[in-house]
Amino acid sequence: MITTTSILDRITVDESEGRAIPDAATRETIGHAPVHTVDDLEAAIAAARAVQPSWAALGHGERSRILNAIADDLEANAEELAVLLSREQGKPLDGPNARFEVGACVVWTRSAADTALEPEVVFEAGGARAEVHYDPLGVVGAIGPWNWPMMITVWQIAPSLRMGNTVIVKPSSFTPLSVLALIDVFNRHLPEGVLTVVVGDREVGAVIAEHPGIDKIMFTGSTEAGRRIVASSARNLARLTLELGGNDAGIVLPGTDAGAIAENLFWGCFINTGQTCAALKRLYVHESVYDGVVDALAGLAEAMPMGRGLDDGNVLGPLQNQSQFDIVKDLVDDARNRGARIVAGGRPLPELGPLFYQATVVADIEDGARLVDEEQFGPAIPVIKYTDIDDAIRRANAAEQGLGASVWSDDVDAAVEVAKRLQAGTVWINQHGALNPQVPFGGTKQSGYGQEFGVAGLKAVAAPKVISR
Secondary structure (H helix, E strand, O other): OOOOOHHHHHHOOOOOOEEEEEOOOOOOEEEEEEOOOHHHHHHHHHHHHHHHHHHHHOHHHHHHHHHHHHHHHHHHOHHHHHHHHHHHHOOOOOOOOHHHHHHHHHHHHHHHHHOOOOOEEEEEEOOEEEEEEEEEOOEEEEEOOOOOHHHHHHHHHHHHHHOOOEEEEEOOOOOHHHHHHHHHHHOOOOOOOOEEEOOOOHHHHHHHHHOOOOOEEEEEOOHHHHHHHHHHHOOOOOEEEEEOOOOEEEEEOOOOOHHHHHHHHHHHHHHHHHOOOOOEEEEEEEOOOHHHHHHHHHHHHHHOOEOOOOOOOOOEOOOOOHHHHHHHHHHHHHHHHOOOEEEEOOOEOOOOOOOOEOOEEEEOOOEOEHHHHOOOOOOEEEEEEEOOHHHHHHHHHOOOEEOEEEEEOOOHHHHHHHHOOOOOOEEEEOOOOOOOOOOOEOOEEOOEEOOEOHHHHHHHOEEEEEEEO
């Protein structure tokens, strides 16, 4: 078995000083995370504000060099980081999981370092000229989730650092060790105070949202928590980037080859065992191909190896925490009680561990069922039959959320026409959830606002300044 080594030793504290963090699969204690207070947060913000001018003064070239050095270091420590992530979060090493996530941290760090953001000439005539320049905002508060703790933290901190901001990170209480390990690597290359982790409870998060020393908040999490951050930020008028909940819909058009799309469909639904904001959460399939799609998904769900993440070959893991396990079980039980057909899965797997739940495909279900209307955030996909494309689009758009959506068809042009009518920040064709560090990403409706990645992501953590002459 692979074991963690020095990074874990550096980031954990003595049992008497910290909080026990369990292995998601076995519930054995991995180590003890520090427990920071509001006083610790105040000290971190003061340090960040003090060092921010000198960090900004280094310039884009030097900050980019440092970020690329960090990416090199992340690569050098990738396996150790992936093992810790697998244990704490639960995702297996293999497949699009822990090693994949650490690799994404490297890619997004390099992208933030290397993306050009030049002053923009917005007007020039008759000797007059107006340019838009982008300055640092100051101190960024980065509040992250437990599902992709390392990758999403990099989405928040790498562009912020590149643009000359300093950053305070608050990780989820479920996955603090993964983020502490990530920041440990970053801080080998950064001046003291530029990047600080504060491992605290909701009180600490609430203070970040309203603190006058925070100039920007980046938050990934639930819509309800996002609303609280919006309300708190009114006190300091901090800029916001909010990536909130999603109930992403997919539409399979008539005439589509079920076998050709099955694997992409499966991973669109079940990546990270379904614990992904922009995963496919409800699938509308035309009646002419419905049975074929249901059978193809069910076959893959039954065949995908599930188990402890450190064991070779597993590609599906446990739910990360008890509350999320309870939500998934409750929603599937409700669907079963309503008469829906459980085609694959539908049960816990206590023989694997307390938080394992089978990859589940549910057919013969309709809008109005909780599994369709509510975000399950786990390994269960409802498949809904439709006959009229206009009706399918109406139903897909009926959700309050609008993070992502997808259209599946052998006819790409037809799929694009449907995509134009869907209300979502991103619509994928014959894939779902695929992200590119150069392509803007963000939600609409109750899925938040603001964009990340590429040039748009750099601008989101900067203050535009117009210089006219």
